[in-house]
Amino acid sequence: MREKVIKVIQEINDELIELNEYIYENPELGNKEYKSCKAHVDILREHGFDVEEKYLGIGTAFRATFDSGRSGPTIAYLSEYDALPMLGHGCGHNILGTTSTGAGIVLGKLISDIGGRVVVLGTPAEETDGAKVDMANRGTFDDIDVAMIAHPMDKHYRSGKSLAMEAIQFTFKGKSAHAAAYPEKGINALDAVINTFNNINALREHIRSDARVHGVIVEGGKAANIVPDLAIAQFYVRATSKKYLQELIVKIKNCAKGASLAAGTELEISNYEATYDNLVTNQILSKTYCNNLESMGVQNIYDRPDGGSLDTGNVSHVCPTIHPYFSISNNDIVAHTKEFADASVMPFAYEEMKKTIGALVLTAIDVINNKELLKKIKEEFEVTEK
Structure with missing residues (x-):
């Protein structure tokens, strides 16, 4: 299955690079990501997804679904695409969203053979009024079995905690x-x-x-x-x-x-902004992802110091969730800088993006194929203190 995943990633790689660089060149602030949202919607539709635009009445949100037509778990990938004032994509949400949407497309190419469905959610305004908060409050994740998102960073980090x-x-x-x-x-x-x-x-x-x-x-x-x-x-x-x-x-x-x-x-x-819950990482799901990331060729995965706040935290209180980080530079770089934004469109970042997409897709396939794994993931979610 790993070889199939890599093959599909390579087939759509040029499209993903085009998506990433278009959003990088057209940075938009939260809840104003009209071009970015449309770019995600267009590529998902091209690859057979049914897309609901202006999801939940949020102008730059979407919900894209690819259903295998067979029973099985529902996997959600969370796409972000909002930029920062003055800095453009200094937080790298251009490549974050591309990675999530890319993982959704790849899984969509394979899911008909294994069952279940994949959902890609366009989640605006993570930097301010995170749309995931509203989505979590309004039932978006009630029918999701696991949710995943990977954020660009200086190194590969395990999913940990947020405040x-x-x-x-x-x-x-x-x-x-x-x-x-x-x-x-x-x-x-x-x-x-x-x-x-x-x-x-x-x-x-x-x-x-x-x-x-x-x-x-x-x-x-x-x-x-x-x-x-x-x-x-x-x-x-x-x-x-x-x-x-x-x-x-x-x-x-x-x-x-x-x-x-x-x-x-x-x-x-x-x-004056949305309230973010703490991130509760599902450790079994996180271990599965890290094992798959290693199989994609990533040798070093680090523990990231806790800090900052994420609207993905609200998702993790509703369904099993992970929020790991992936490297976009072989040099030390700091988020929320122009250097970080520029790193997100470099060849090194694209190589690590492909590895990360592979790990996200292989993790979803493990969850779909292994009923016992999903059972353990859900059991951990139920007993973990929020």
Whole structure:
């Protein structure tokens, strides 16, 4: 089967390179990936997929399905294609999406002989309002047996963990006044923001060492001689588990409430981006993928330090999921840079992309062919603490 997979990958390789470079040359921000989405949809349709565009009412999302017509598991590959402001594809979502869509096409060429179905999901705006959150909440993954996505990076890494994250905004409303002539008539909204930061800094002594709280002031007044009547702070609050994040959020909100009470302001609390759950890697599925990656010629697979947040985390709370990383450069490079974007269209990246597609497809074939393997994957999912 490995030889068949490699043969099909080679047959569509030029199409995948064309897809990747088109998206690289046309970077689009989250929820505005119209060209990128269409490029994925077009190639999937060319290879026999039934495609639902504007999936769930999301303008640049899609769901593409290839059904073998025979019973068997449903495998999902998750495609991303949003870019970064100023940097273009500094996170490499051009090659990420190409890898997932490529894996879907290859599996689609083989699935009629083994059963099941393959779904490729176009998931916009991972960098901000990750569409996977909405998809997970609205039942997209309820009929998916396993979900897989591989992200470009400096090396090949096993699927690990990510931090649960909530993007929380505090809007304080006070009362303006002349800061020198009538200070007693003003209510200083900026004081409430500053005290919120101070309260959170005091709280840090009493939170887990693996939690993270970091924020900025996005509105703090217009002139030094006017008491600020509006001040806004935004924070990312992160934790290793969804459960602890929820506990921590209550404390963070209390920091703002106390600051608002002290300053005499009104307080509005909202979320300015989607809330991401922590990634829960299915270890049996991950081991199967790594074994297949080694069979494709990758000798070194590393453990990646935990950090950052992913909307794939929300998927992993609904169905067995892995989110490994694959190398796109034989040099040390850092994500969210122009150098990283440029590496995603180099020959080295294409060779590693083919190996990664092979591993993703072979893993799906193992899951489809081996009922006992799928049973163990699902049993692990059911008992793993989220």
